[in-house]
Amino acid sequence: MSTALEFIKTSPVFHIATVDGAKARVRPFGFIMKRNNTLYFCTNKTKDVYKQLKQNPDIEISDMGSNSTWLRIRGRIAFDETREAKAKAFEHMPDLLRIYPKGADDEMFVTFYFTEAVATLYSFTEKQKNIPLF
Numbered sequence: 001m002s003t004a005l006e007f008i009k010t011s012p013v014f015h016i017a018t019v020d021g022a023k024a025r026v027r028p029f030g031f032i033m034k035r036n037n038t039l040y041f042c043t044n045k046t047k048d049v050y051k052q053l054k055q056n057p058d059i060e061i062s063d064m065g066s067n068s069t070w071l072r073i074r075g076r077i078a079f080d081e082t083r084e085a086k087a088k089a090f091e092h093m094p095d096l097l098r099i100y101p102k103g104a105d106d107e108m109f110v111t112f113y114f115t116e117a118v119a120t121l122y123s124f125t126e127k128q129k130n131i132p133l134f
Contacts, residue, residue: 004119005039005134007063007071008032014063016041018052025052026062033092034134035085040113041077042089042096053077053112068124073133075117085111 008014009032017026027049033040043050053059061073086104089111090096100106114133122128 003132003134004071004073005032005034007065007121007131008061010065011063014061016049017060017062018049019056019058020048020052025049029061031089031093031096033089035088035113038113038115039073039117039133040080040085040089040111042109042111044099045108045110050110053079057115070122071119071131072122073114073117073119075114077112078115080111080113 013028013030014032015026016029017024019025025048029041031042043053057077059075059077061071063071065071083104086106086109089109090100090103096109097103100109102109117133119131119133120128121131
């Protein structure tokens with residue numbers, strides 16, 4: 001795997017860390033897509049993760065791979081509340097309709113994306129190295 005997106009797509013779940021006041025918070029995510037030359041994610045506006053990202057848009061993603069490797073992506077996000085971004089998310093992962101039956105018209109559903117990010121691949125046996133996002 002030569003890109004962060006390829007690495008993450010091999011796992012059904014990765015973890016996103018946010019900041020809640022002075023405390024770190026980590027939760028599992030399963031949605032990722034490439035759009036507009038960056039990586040996109042989604043969440044619900046009623047969740048704590050959304051509130052935390054609004055207050056502090058710095059995140060870190062962690063994903064464990066095979067062969068004793070893991071990926072960290074550290075960066076800053078912004079929200080994309082356009083209908084086009086939402087529609088692309090449902091096109092990319094139709095199962096989201098089970099949670100959001102209104103699809104791209106659901107006002108609680110929101111996408112967010114990296115405005116800046118660095119992806120680093122780590123290993124117990126090799127030196128860490130930065131890799132492209134996609």
